[in-house]
Amino acid sequence: MEIEKVVLRKMKMRLKKPFKVSFAVIKERDFIVAEVYSGNYVGYGDCSALPFPFYNEETNQTAWHILKDYLIPILFEKRTIDHPEEINKLFSHIRRNQMAKSALDCAVWDLYAKESNMSLWKALGGERLQVETGVSIGIQQTPNDLLRVIEGHLEEGYRRVKVKIKPGQDFSYLEEVRKQFGNIMLMADANSAYSLKDIELLKQLDDLNLLMIEQPLAHDDIVDHAKLQKEMKTRICLDESIHSVEDAKKAIELGSTKTINIKVARVGGLTEAKKIHNLCADHNIPVWCGGMLDTGISRAHNIAVATLPNFKFPGDIPASNRYWEKDFVSPEVVINQNSMIEVPKGQGIGFQPISSLYEEFTYEKKEFVR
Template identity: 45%
Template structure:
């Protein structure tokens, strides 16, 4: 790939509205944009989506910054990388840090697609010209106003962050506000064994799915709940690798999976998990984070695969940002996002002036 350098951009951006889950509230987003540069001056972009504190995963922006500049970048210096899928083998001896690995690999995928003069979507086997999308509604938001608003915008699915102990009331409140939109709720690992029967009692609500009610890695409790319900159980935080996905399928812990590129260490692993689920009859969809348009563009390409049958977490840029870092920004048309088939790479131009304004620190590593 003729890499010459990698530049890190540590950014800070205000959210349009605070985003609240049982674990905390995020009002301002920190993250890392990764720019991989080749000998022709071409650039590919990825994004590190760890949070400022370890409330979601053990990774943070600080640990990601250190691992990138002190470990992963020195590891690729002198390595021959012909294809982005070569990277996982180079960095695999360092345990964990999946989001950091995914950020670097994402930059390589964007750059490689540009070098091949292909859109990332077409490079990985995508087929869709547009993808139906969903939206996440947090506990801090005004559901009475937002649910009808999102329905009018054409969102096909609403994911609700419910209050523990008030699941039925919260879900029924959303159902009353919407006439024709699929509803799911995200447990974010807040439940334990004593909640099994209460969760199973929600089967009559006709939910699209219940996502990650129990802690990450608890395949047993997810299996026990799935045995009690027709409603699909979806695993999110439990799936950090191909091995996790294989284990969940063998145990019968879920009927669907949320595949997040960042959480599984990059697009290479995400594609492997996607293929495994297809072969096993487990439905999949593309999950998202509180991320800029760079990471969102990677998700759009991934969600263009024919296996992605459920609307994913790919909202419009304006859902989270006053101004995104890409041109054009991600927009909805009739509840769908267009896949940029005819533009090489991730299909969006990085707004360097905007990146410069939100960047707090940079680091360039020559290769």
């Protein structure tokens, strides 16, 4: 592949309902889409950075700067690219900024698959024709509010439910869910809201037979998570702590986790996501695919990576209508009554932007030519 042009778009979409996590309430999503051109083909990638540096250090504005002033010039320095895995090495001397890197890494993977006349999931080595998905539910005002929201999603076909928690809105909420809905696949996501001082409270969660608890302790910690995992029966899942295969290796060696949430954006793209998947498979650590209130483009990349064989738990890959009144890609992603999504069979990601909506949601565009 010879990369001839890159286009960056700043886009904005309003959520159907505000989404509350332990550190913020999100009402709309600003994001960046990268288009990478070679010959008659274009690959699409999505930068999932939030507007504030509360999940990780990146924001939409910092990602735009890193893409424009560093990553795209580095990409153009390489005359030809034989395989997308080269992107990871090209960007290796740029510290962190994983979500900015992911936008280009994913776009080049999509481009490569299209030029190779194959689906992205096949290019990655995926094996599944369907991927199982779950639903992620933000923090609700009361347990009854939570029960109503869960009931609606179960009726839509979702079987695995992830509930965001924080101190004061945790055990009692989850306990009510267990009483109401019995043995559903239930997990909790703390988004780093606790510390080891809360160990007795966290150990109470063992009584609820949760699938896992995600990132209970600090966003950059793997040491205290190892201490906590020794005290808990419930498997601990690491999210924010894992930015690379090296992070995953250290966490596994310390015993900090029994499963890892692989978010393509958080780890810098599909290349690093696959490395983490392979490492975990070698150590019998199952993984699953997380999300970032995704648009259709990032959702497409998540579907593709979730076809790899060690993705053992349902991912946060919801239907197109979960967060948005209208998404800008076609076809729509739907889930069946078994909580499954069909893997697209077309070239590359298998989805295309709907031009009218694509332009409607774009509020700034910049073109870069080699």
